[in-house]
Amino acid sequence: MAPPVLVTGGAGFIGSHLVERLIDAGYEVDVVDNLSTGSLANLRVARGRGNRGLHFHKLDIVDGDLAALMGRRQPMAVIHLAARADVRESMLDPLGDLSANLVGSLRVLEAARHTGVSKVIFATSAGVYGAVDASELPIREDVVHVPDSFYGLSKDAVLGYLRLYRDNFDLEYTALILANVYGPRQGMLGEGGVVAKFAQAIASGSPATIIGDGSQTRDLIYVDDVVDAFYRSLEQGGGLTLNIATGIETSIATLHKEMYRIAGCDYRDPRYVEAVPGEIMRSSLDARRAGWYLRWHAATPLERGLEKVLDWYGALRRSSQIR
Ligand SMILES: NC(=O)c1ccc[n+]([C@@H]2O[C@H](COP(=O)([O-])OP(=O)(O)OC[C@H]3O[C@@H](n4cnc5c(N)ncnc54)[C@H](O)[C@@H]3O)[C@@H](O)[C@H]2O)c1
Structure with missing residues (x-):
């Protein structure tokens, strides 16, 4: 069996579909989730497909001992989806957003670098761009980022940390900027x-x-297509931030x-x-770059x-x- 992949937020909407794909591909999967918006019910299909390959850890990324877990499990990669994925809540509670989305992400990066993980794949959002002029649609990755919510701001800040961790600590990353994902669950x-x-x-x-x-x-993108982009990022897309969208x-x-x-x-x-x-x-994002670097396209x-x-x-x- 291939070495494990650790998925934070794996009991959530996107995470649970991703876990199924990884199990189907023969990976062992460690799911880290505090079940704040996710649920064990979301993992039922994955359990049915590969019970022995799926390990669930009820842990909060902000204050849980991620380093101990990663040290023990030695994942080949971490796919980091755990977040408070709610723009409106971020405007009501900027500190809560900062804690889950920025501090939590830093805890993931710190644990990864101290335990020899080679790659972190990060889920971020079109909220990092903020409102752009209609002439800039579909938005390309190199547009100036002016987030207009605290959620977008904290997600954008993580991109800077990913770059610095790569430059200074040799921790590879791929960041996927997801459009509006939809699907079952x-x-x-x-x-x-x-x-x-x-x-x-x-x-x-x-x-x-x-x-x-x-x-x-x-820009509505089906969850299986998003999962496919994460899956491809295990082997490709190092050091890149890529839009995942239909355009x-x-x-x-x-x-x-x-x-x-x-x-x-x-x-x-x-x-x-x-x-x-x-x-x-x-809103629409230009995903041609993901096509070039991941050989990915929205298929659904x-x-x-x-x-x-x-x-x-x-x-x-x-x-x-x-x-
Ligand atoms: N759904 C979309 O359209 C969309 C678009 C852009 C980006 N994203 C990003 O994709 C990721 C997954 O989003 P989703 O739609 O599946 O949301 P979701 O809420 O279903 O999944 C998030 C998961 O993270 C867990 N979680 C939250 N805070 C945690 C913490 N502190 N410690 C441990 N676990 C925690 C939740 O319990 C949940 O299972 C998020 O990072 C989100 O920002 C989603």
Whole structure:
């Protein structure tokens, strides 16, 4: 069996899908998670596939003894996903965000460098860019970063630490800037939660809520494609920060209509509530660099990805159920 890979936040939405992929590929996987937003239920599929290869450690990255764990397990790489992935919460509690997202990341880096881990792969967010001029869409990695939330700011600061750890301590890294990820098991709060919210509304037959007028756009990327980028980063992409996205803008209003069409359910008008000040109106990321360096591309068409989410929520009409 290949040496273990340690995944922080592995019981979360993206993490649990990644753990399944690693187990399927024959890796032993150590999951570190404090279960604040993740759950053991998220790891049920992974357990079923490779029970002996999966080790769960209920540990907080901020104050848990990560060095002891990494020293004992000697992972070949750490994939660092654990975070408070909530922009609004970061604005209410900047110190809590700093602790989980910056101090926690530093604890991961410190433990990795003192135990001889060779690579850290970091999940970061389009929030590091802040609002950019429409002429700069889709956003490239070399645009000036002006984060407009504490979440974006702390995620951006980690990029600087990754560079310095590589230069000074020989700890390799790849940082993946994820667009709005969606897929089964996603919570309602996270960054791409709009797909989960709409799917749940359709499943329950209640109207969905749209914040603002629905003209704001997002770059929606399916979770399996994101997992594939992390997987490829185990061997490639050293010293690089790469956008992981489709480059396609979808408006929230279009997404809403499309999901009803795919579900095959009677359309219900959404409820509109007032826009949140400072909300980014247009978003898309240029992922060509990931194509060059990871040989990666977003393989899942939006319709197919939405179909899988709707199926997971039980929102597909029987006749159109996917196989
Ligand atoms: N979902 C998206 O659209 C998206 C977009 C961009 C970036 N990201 C990033 O991807 C990563 C995973 O996001 P997700 O959507 O799966 O969120 P998630 O909340 O489902 O997963 C985060 C996991 O980290 C765990 N965690 C949080 N704080 C911890 C701590 N202090 N110690 C140990 N574990 C802790 C949680 O319990 C959870 O299992 C995050 O770093 C997030 O910032 C997500």
